[in-house]
Amino acid sequence: MNALTPDQRDHLIHLLETASADANTRAVVLTATGRGFCAGADLRGTQGNRGRLPGDVARVIRNGAQRLITAVLDCEKPVIAAVNGTAAGLGAHLAYACDLILAAESARFIEVFVRRGLVPDGGGAYLLPRLIGPQRAKELMFFGDALTAADAHRLGLVNRVVPDDELEKTARAWAERLAIGPTRSLALTKQLVNASLDSGRATAFTAEANAQEINMTTSDATEGVTAFVERRDPRFEGR
Numbered sequence: 722m723n724a725l726t727p728d729q730r731d732h733l734i735h736l737l738e739t740a741s742a743d744a745n746t747r748a749v750v751l752t753a754t755g756r757g758f759c760a761g762a763d764l765r766g767t768q769g770n771r772g773r774l775p776g777d778v779a780r781v782i783r784n785g786a787q788r789l790i791t792a793v794l795d796c797e798k799p800v801i802a803a804v805n806g807t808a809a810g811l812g813a814h815l816a817y818a819c820d821l822i823l824a825a826e827s828a829r830f831i832e833v834f835v836r837r838g839l840v841p842d843g844g845g846a847y848l849l850p851r852l853i854g855p856q857r858a859k860e861l862m863f864f865g866d867a868l869t870a871a872d873a874h875r876l877g878l879v880n881r882v883v884p885d886d887e888l889e890k891t892a893r894a895w896a897e898r899l900a901i902g903p904t905r906s907l908a909l910t911k912q913l914v915n916a917s918l919d920s921g922r923a924t925a926f927t928a929e930a931n932a933q934e935i936n937m938t939t940s941d942a943t944e945g946v947t948a949f950v951e952r953r954d955p956r957f958e959g960r
Contacts, residue, residue, distance in 0.1 A: 722760035737792040747900035752803035759812025786843035793818040797908040799899045803892035804828040814843040822879040824870040825888045835865040903941035904959035
């Protein structure tokens, strides 16, 4: 079920950071093979409280699950989650952190932490209320019930639900559409939207103006305006 080991988590972080810095990477798709998207963190081998010192758990969360979610949120390329099956715990939060979410009809989303007597981590209590509001977020986190793809779409957690055999094709089509877009403009737009939920109007408006100031120095912005004047389709290069 693709439960994440520390090594796999660190590998994902590395891939996201590399994609962010690589000018030739224009979009990212995060998906999985097998029956599940991600069953969360791999808890096998967890030793309970034996030998644990105060601060150990917080350190593991900061350097592990939170660092993974931050890598998705801060990636300078659009990140699409193509959820092919169960996304539970950290796996669900990994999907929620992505910019766009496609779900196969068989996908399920589960806030599994309460079933284990745990507090949600991996940014769940930050992400979920911003996506569906605090009351709905509490319902999902308090009860830990499985959410079908259709219900996730109804709540606004996913952008689109597609038949299982169309998930890969749809994700590729979305990624290809993003990949021919103005990459730096998309990165700045992502930053503005992500920051807006934690900002007042004045701060958000200042950030918007500054982002447009930066964006107007890009080749894609020049190409976009030129193409409009010349009444042709723009040819963006991601620079």
